[in-house]
Amino acid sequence: MSATTLSTPADRAWRELHEAATAPYKKGGSFAWHFARGKLGRDPVFRGLLERGLIEAEHRRVVDIGCGQGLFASLLASMSAMQKQGRWPSTWFPTAPRPEYTGIELMPKDVARAQASIGHLEPKPTLLCADMCSAELPDCDLVVILDVLHYVDLQAQEGVLERVRDALRRGGNAKARLLLRVGDASSRRGFAISQWVDRTVTRIRGHKVSPTWGRPLSEWTALLQSLGFRVRSMPMSEGTPFANVLLVADLEQNEAA
Numbered sequence: 001m002s003a004t005t006l007s008t009p010a011d012r013a014w015r016e017l018h019e020a021a022t023a024p025y026k027k028g029g030s031f032a033w034h035f036a037r038g039k040l041g042r043d044p045v046f047r048g049l050l051e052r053g054l055i056e057a058e059h060r061r062v063v064d065i066g067c068g069q070g071l072f073a074s075l076l077a078s079m080s081a082m083q084k085q086g087r088w089p090s091t092w093f094p095t096a097p098r099p100e101y102t103g104i105e106l107m108p109k110d111v112a113r114a115q116a117s118i119g120h121l122e123p124k125p126t127l128l129c130a131d132m133c134s135a136e137l138p139d140c141d142l143v144v145i146l147d148v149l150h151y152v153d154l155q156a157q158e159g160v161l162e163r164v165r166d167a168l169r170r171g172g173n174a175k176a177r178l179l180l181r182v183g184d185a186s187s188r189r190g191f192a193i194s195q196w197v198d199r200t201v202t203r204i205r206g207h208k209v210s211p212t213w214g215r216p217l218s219e220w221t222a223l224l225q226s227l228g229f230r231v232r233s234m235p236m237s238e239g240t241p242f243a244n245v246l247l248v249a250d251l252e253q254n255e256a257a
């Protein structure tokens with residue numbers, strides 16, 4: 001029996017999304033294209049967010065902090081197009097039509113690759129080359145921070161999260177949400193492996209700082225709760241040797257109002 005006959009409608013839809021979301025990166029050059037295909041195919045977070053219904057129809061204004069080459073923007077746009085064409089699996093939750101995306105990224109080369117690849121999407125993504133520690137955050141419904149906060153020290157992490165809370169609060173959406181993936185420093189082996197990989201990749205990419213600042217999961221949760229979020233956590237490193245955890249942080253209703 002072939003792999004195609006064994007796959008579910010959701011598997012087939014995911015393959016279609018993978019094709020659609022990575023296709024624009026052909027314009028960004030060979031590195032951009034191969035990186036997008038590998039990342040979207042191998043990192044469990046993207047399909048995980050989708051299948052768990054964590055990106056909701058009410059999440060129209062999205063801010064992606066440490067966005068790299070903006071893969072999440074391309075995924076959101078492809079998701080919206082597939083729903084418009086009526087080819088969305090019944091087991092998947094609907095997401096926003098025409099999401100507005102703002103990506104914030106420190107490295108000019110990543111922003112240039114994002115611009116060359118997905119700069120033409122509709123609605124046009126806003127791609128900012130800026131430091132998340134000082135960049136102005138627009139009012140929004142959903143903030144995504146995947147594997148980024150450990151690049152800055154603990155105090156700076158708190159500053160970023162406070163400003164994220166304020167941007168979500170200003171957005172005024174009752175479903176305001178932060179999706180934050182971090183390493184769990186209490187899981188020593190997996191955390192050490194991801195630190196090593198990140199340091200190596202970071203050096204190759206020419207970063208000046210090394211990503212080293214972690215916290216145990218209990219501390220991440222307590223910090224988010226102290227800022228007014230209701231927090232759930234779920235492992236998000238399936239199929240990899242890392243100790244990554246996804247924190248789903250919903251702004252408390254009275255905080256969003």
Ligand SMILES: C[S@@+](CC[C@H](N)C(=O)[O-])C[C@H]1O[C@@H](n2cnc3c(N)ncnc32)[C@H](O)[C@@H]1O
Nearest residue numbers: 066067068105106107130131132146147148151
């Ligand atoms: C491990 S990558 C994750 C990229 C993307 N979030 C993803 O999941 O595909 C971390 C990204 O955060 C960016 N970054 C690190 N420090 C930053 C800062 N202070 N402000 C903005 N971006 C930063 C890095 O340049 C890099 O692109």
